Every structure is written in structure tokens, then in C-alpha cells.
Amino acid sequence: MAEKNYTTVSIPKPLAKKVKKRMEGTGFNSMSSYVTYVLRQVISSMEEEDQTEDFSEEDEEKVKERLRALGYLD
Amino acid sequence: MSKPHGGTLVNQIASDKKSERLKEEAQEMKNIKLDSGLRKDVQNIANGVYSPLTGFLKRNDFDWVLEESRLSDDTPWTLPIVLDITKQRRDELSEGEEICLETENGKPFATLDIEELYGFDKKRMAREIYGTEDEDHPGVQRTMNMNDHLVGGDIVQFKENSTDFEKFHLTPKETRILFKEKGWRSIVGFQTRNVPHMGHEYVQKTALSFVDGIFINPIIGKKKPGDYRDEVILDAYDTLMGEYYLKDRAVMSILEAEMRYAGPKEAIFHAIMRKNFGCTHFIVGRDHAGVGDYYGPYEAQDIFNKFPDLDMTPVHFKSFTYCEKCGGAVDGHICPHDDEHRENFSGTKMRNMFKDGKTPPEHMMRPEVAETVLEHDEKFVKEE
Numbered sequence: 001m002a003e004k005n006y007t008t009v010s011i012p013k014p015l016a017k018k019v020k021k022r023m024e025g026t027g028f029n030s031m032s033s034y035v036t037y038v039l040r041q042v043i044s045s046m047e048e049e050d051q052t053e054d055f056s057e058e059d060e061e062k063v064k065e066r067l068r069a070l071g072y073l074d
Numbered sequence: 075m076s077k078p079h080g081g082t083l084v085n086q087i088a089s090d091k092k093s094e095r096l097k098e099e100a101q102e103m104k105n106i107k108l109d110s111g112l113r114k115d116v117q118n119i120a121n122g123v124y125s126p127l128t129g130f131l132k133r134n135d136f137d138w139v140l141e142e143s144r145l146s147d148d149t150p151w152t153l154p155i156v157l158d159i160t161k162q163r164r165d166e167l168s169e170g171e172e173i174c175l176e177t178e179n180g181k182p183f184a185t186l187d188i189e190e191l192y193g194f195d196k197k198r199m200a201r202e203i204y205g206t207e208d209e210d211h212p213g214v215q216r217t218m219n220m221n222d223h224l225v226g227g228d229i230v231q232f233k234e235n236s237t238d239f240e241k242f243h244l245t246p247k248e249t250r251i252l253f254k255e256k257g258w259r260s261i262v263g264f265q266t267r268n269v270p271h272m273g274h275e276y277v278q279k280t281a282l283s284f285v286d287g288i289f290i291n292p293i294i295g296k297k298k299p300g301d302y303r304d305e306v307i308l309d310a311y312d313t314l315m316g317e318y319y320l321k322d323r324a325v326m327s328i329l330e331a332e333m334r335y336a337g338p339k340e341a342i343f344h345a346i347m348r349k350n351f352g353c354t355h356f357i358v359g360r361d362h363a364g365v366g367d368y369y370g371p372y373e374a375q376d377i378f379n380k381f382p383d384l385d386m387t388p389v390h391f392k393s394f395t396y397c398e399k400c401g402g403a404v405d406g407h408i409c410p411h412d413d414e415h416r417e418n419f420s421g422t423k424m425r426n427m428f429k430d431g432k433t434p435p436e437h438m439m440r441p442e443v444a445e446t447v448l449e450h451d452e453k454f455v456k457e458e
Binding site for chain 2: 044072
């Protein structure tokens with residue numbers, strides 16, 4: 001079995017009520033799985049904004065040279 | 075453009091200097107000879123196609139992938155990338171040891187830092203990945219034929235990639251720089267293992283009309299007897315793209331990997347790989363990566379709903395046909411005509427025509443593409 005680290009998070013009862021209502025008809029069978037789904041979505045969109053991707057100029061030039069030689073770039 | 079899966083594009087290729095040193099050291103190391111599928115896995119790890127993996131899975135990640143379709147840090151991941159060894163080999167190796175990985179031809183090409191040696195239950199693995207233990211399923215068969223033990227740990231590949239198709243081989247780093255250079259921000263990936271017919275072109279161009287570019291990414295590797303040979307697929311696409319696609323809007327390069335026929339789970343895996351190449355969208359057709367009747371026709375599309383954090387937009391296509399009244403490829407959303415006016419794009423029918431030396435009709439396949447296929451004496455993979 002995978003080493004699972006589930007934990008409990010407390011949320012206000014009125015919010016839990018709203019979540020429960022929102023869950024209706026979604027196919028989720030527990031509030032935990034629904035909240036997990038929503039949190040993954042939120043966190044993933046935040047992480048996307050945080051990330052940057054850089055290749056060094058030298059690297060890029062080398063790659064472009066190969067791409068030109070193979071006909072991918074003019 | 076999509077960020078690499080897990081946030082960082084993995085690069086486990088040694089520098090020139092390090093390669094030379096590792097090659098020398100490898101002569102003194104114990105070795106494992108890989109088959110072509112495992113060699114491709116190593117290359118895909120090293121080049122970042124399997125980002126965020128930096129090596130073969132260790133036990134905890136392996137269990138998480140089987141049970142949760144995620145790595146142990148919660149990153150979506152549906153197929154276990156593992157290296158299997160015999161009991162005898164396991165007894166000769168120890169955790170903490172560095173070993174040399176050799177290609178199928180016995181050429182040293184990578185090192186593996188053994189972090190864990192562990193056993194696994196093949197039936198459980200088959201059940202969790204393929205949803206069946208039926209050994210008629212090619213993926214289950216492959217699993218049951220694996221050795222009984224696994225080695226987990228990071229790999230480092232020596233400098234050179236090993237490919238028979240240099241012209242069409244691009245790494246994720248290269249495609250990312252290429253897409254950036256072309257000014258593409260939204261890119262749709264298309265997975266294929268077939269010669270393109272008019273139905274494929276319809277799907278690709280429909281998707282392309284909503285994004286900046288299309289990345290056609292044929293999977294190259296072990297195939298079933300009767301499938302088109304890799305050279306035939308590549309030449310056929312080269313012809314099609316040269317004649318009917320804008321160079322500034324379409325790119326093709328190969329993906330060297332083996333099909334597992336894991337249906338829905340493989341569809342997610344295919345999307346992850348294309349995300350690493352820089353794609354933002356991925357085309358998922360009917361029974362994507364399926365085989366026989368093991369999966370429902372749209373299971374591979376529905377599974378995307380379970381991964382809100384995949385950061386890839388699946389582009390779902392239902393079945394499409396040729397309609398003689400519409401005069402082109404259609405699907406149920408756009409064509410009002412009855413079945414009597416429709417004809418399926420049957421890959422089997424087209425393959426049989428080629429076997430008889432005939433050309434498929436123009437409404438099924440571009441004549442230039444058919445001609446390219448016919449130019450090959452050996453069109454299909456033979457029985458081993």
C-alpha cells in the first residue's frame with residue numbers, strides 16, 4: 001500500500017453546507033473527494049502562474065542551429 | 075505554452091565532460107542490458123519527455139501510481155515507469171550502488187543510481203493499469219512476462235541519443251524553443267501510429283483552427299504485425315504536411331516509446347508527454363490507446379475529468395465519417411444525413427487495399443499520401 005498521508009482540515013459549518021449543496025449532481029460521493037478536486041484545481045492554476053522557464057541564450061542558439069539544419073526553422 | 079509537468083523540464087543528459095568520465099567509470103560497473111522499450115524509457119526520462127521523473131520509480135511512487143494515478147507528491151501520473159530484473163540479478167546488486175545501463179546492442183549508454191530494489195505483484199499491476207488480468211490483453215501479457223523484481227533510482231544518460239530517425243527526433247527542449255520561435259502560445263498535440271487518412275486530416279485541421287499550431291507526434295516503437303512500418307508512417311506524414319499544411323502552423327517529430335494499450339490511463343500519459351513537449355491541448359479520439367473491447371469508446375475522454383490539475387485541455391472527438399452528400403469528413407454534430415450516405419474511415423479496409431497493391435479512393439486518402447505508401451516495398455510489420 002502507498003504511504004498515504006491524509007489529514008483533516010476544519011472548515012466552517014455553513015461553508016460545509018454550501019459545499020454539500022454544490023456537490024449535488026456532480027458524481028462525487030464524498031465531501032473530501034470534492035474538496036480535494038477543487039483544491040487541486042485552484043493550486044494548479046496558482047502554480048502555473050508561479051513557474052518560469054528559461055534556457056540560456058547559448059543553449060537556445062545551439063538548439064536553433066540544429067532546428068535550422070533539420071529544416072524546422074528557416 | 076504549457077509549463078513542463080511537475081514544474082521543471084528534466085534534463086538527465088550528462089555534459090560532454092561528465093559523459094566521458096561516466097563512460098570510463100561504467101567499464102568497472104555491473105550492468106543491465108535493456109530491451110528497446112526500456113532503452114526508450116531511459117531516453118524519455120533523460121530528455122524530459124517523462125518530466126518530472128528523473129529515474130525509474132521507487133516503491134512508494136510505484137504504489138501511488140497504481141492506487142491513485144498520481145506520484146507520491148500528488149502530481150498526476152498514470153503509468154508506472156519501472157525497470158524489472160531477475161531474482162538472480164537482484165541478489166547481485168545492492169542499494170546505493172551505481173550500475174551501467176546498456177542498449178539492446180550492448181552499448182553502454184546510461185548509469186543508474188540504485189536507490190531501491192523491491193518485489194511487486196504483477197497481477198495487481200495489471201489490474202490497476204489495464205483494469206483486467208486477462209492475458210489476451212497485450213499490456214497484461216507484457217506485465218506478466220516481466221521479471222519479478224524492480225530497481226528504482228535516478229538515471230544519467232551519456233551525451234548521445236540513440237535514434238534511427240535523426241531528422242524527425244526532437245527533444246522537449248527543442249520543441250519548446252521551436253514553438254517559442256514560431257510565436258505559438260497554444261499548441262495542440264496529435265498522437266498517431268497510422269498513415270494519415272482524410273479523417274485524421276479533418277480532426278487535425280478542425281483542432282488547428284482554434285490554436286496557433288499543431289504538433290503531430292507519431293509514436294515510433296514496437297508494433298503489432300500488420301501495422302504500418304515506422305518509415306511508411308513518417309514518409310506519409312511528410313508528404314501530407316508538405317502538400318496540405320502550412321509550414322508555420324504544423325510541426326511533426328517522433329515520440330520513441332512503446333504502446334501499452336492501457337486505454338484511459340494511457341490517454342492521460344500521452345497528454346502528459348505532449349505537455350512536456352510544450353502542448354497546451356491534446357486530441358483524444360474514440361477508444362484512444364485501446365485494444366479489443368476492454369474499454370468503453372469514450373472512457374479515454376471521460377478520465378480527463380478526474381485530473382483538474384493536469385493543465386492540459388483535452389480536445390475530444392467523437393466518431394467521424396465521410397459523407398458523400400456533404401462531400402467531406404463529418405461528425406454527428408455537423409451532418410444531417412443518414413448512414414446510407416456515410417462511409418467509415420476504415421483503417422483496416424485501407425490497409426487491405428494497400429496489401430492488394432490498390433490505391434484507396436481520394437475521399438478516404440490523399441492520392442499523394444497513398445502514392446508514398448505504395449512506393450514502399452515493405453509497408454507493414456511482419457510476424458516475428
